[in-house]
Amino acid sequence: MDEYDSEPIRGLPADLPPGEFILWQGAPTRRALALRVFHIRLIALYFAILVAWNVASALYDGHPLPMVLTAGAVPLIPGAIVLGLIWLYAHLIAKTTLYTITSKRLVFRFGVALPRAVNIPFKVIAGAGLKTYRDGTGDLPLTLAGKDRMAYLHIWPHARPWRVNKPEPMLRGIADATEVAETLAGALKAYMTDPDPVRLTEVSGAEISGAPAPTADLAGSPAR
Template identity: 50%
Template sequence: MTEHEVEPVRGLPTPLPPGETMLWQGSPDWVSLARRGMHLDTLAIYFGVLLAWRGFSVHYDGATVLEAALSTLRFAPWAICALMLVLLFAWGVARTTVYTITDKRVVLRFGIALPMAINLPFKLVTSAAVKLNSDGTGDIPLALTGGNRVAWLVLWPHARAWRVSQPEPMLRAIPEAARVAGILAEALTAATAGVGIAANAEPARIGAAERKTRRAPSHALGSAST
């Protein structure tokens, strides 16, 4: 039995306290996570270039086309194995990750070998952004107030790229990212205004072209360049 199987509420380390409402819960899309979060497409191109160069160099040294092809194919299984490992890891990350948005906080539960949950109350979130992908998935990074940091290596791959000194937790490769960004924007706005938000309230929607929502006094959900 894993730690995730004994959670009082799926994705949460403890039951929701009275007065707190869950607005959304979901997990990463593992294919999108592999392609974008773990750069599977780039790795595939890299290995393809290496194999092509191997074949060209062997043929240039005097081997026939057939001999060069056979020499190249001997290394192909290693490239395929590496890509399959990335896919397997992405699947495992998605399977063990649950993102939760309530009317008071964001919770990231993740970890294949070492499960953990990180609570991010809205008072710690200075801004949020959204990056939408063509397949409808997207990333939502959260900038935290000064002095509130979670180590980048602890967060990865649920962290915004290149923000090592000031890590930003991120909801990575989530399906229907525009709708989820709208839910978060409504919750942040309501929290800033000091009002509640109903669990079945219709959130503000973000179009793939505009990538922005209404702004709260101290919170913004704009576009991200992750």
């Protein structure tokens, strides 16, 4: 993990070495982050319950309609502020994050206040997964080989949930996740069979599962 002040190439802290090239770049969507990282729907439901409770209590106590409406409106102001802040933070994370797949590694650039970059060479990737959602976005968690580890809090929210002891970095909430998974699977397969990146352009329709380690088990199932 590196901190840096400039990007000679967008999303990368340094120029690419000779023979390495970019295959794909993308970022998480604001909506995916708000829904699946910050659970904005549950928070909205919480404030909706508070509104309903205040209204029901005012009606039960026999208050006039203006007081009932006032009681129901009381939770709306803090609710709107909280939901607005969540959406703003999701927007900032999406805006400052960029995932890059090259012919030899993945690079995560993120950090709202202080940009950081995490380089994940293909040689340390033991496996990759794919989980897609109905809106077309998806998550691609990565399993690292051997004793290679990253601190969970250092890469959050770009980490698989609840994998704290051995964190798994994750491309989170990306659009067209299936196509990105195919790109990653092809790059991993090309790297395993021949580290020469020139031949990577010949790989198409790469197998998404069943490859030897490092595996690319990217057969995702839509989430409900």
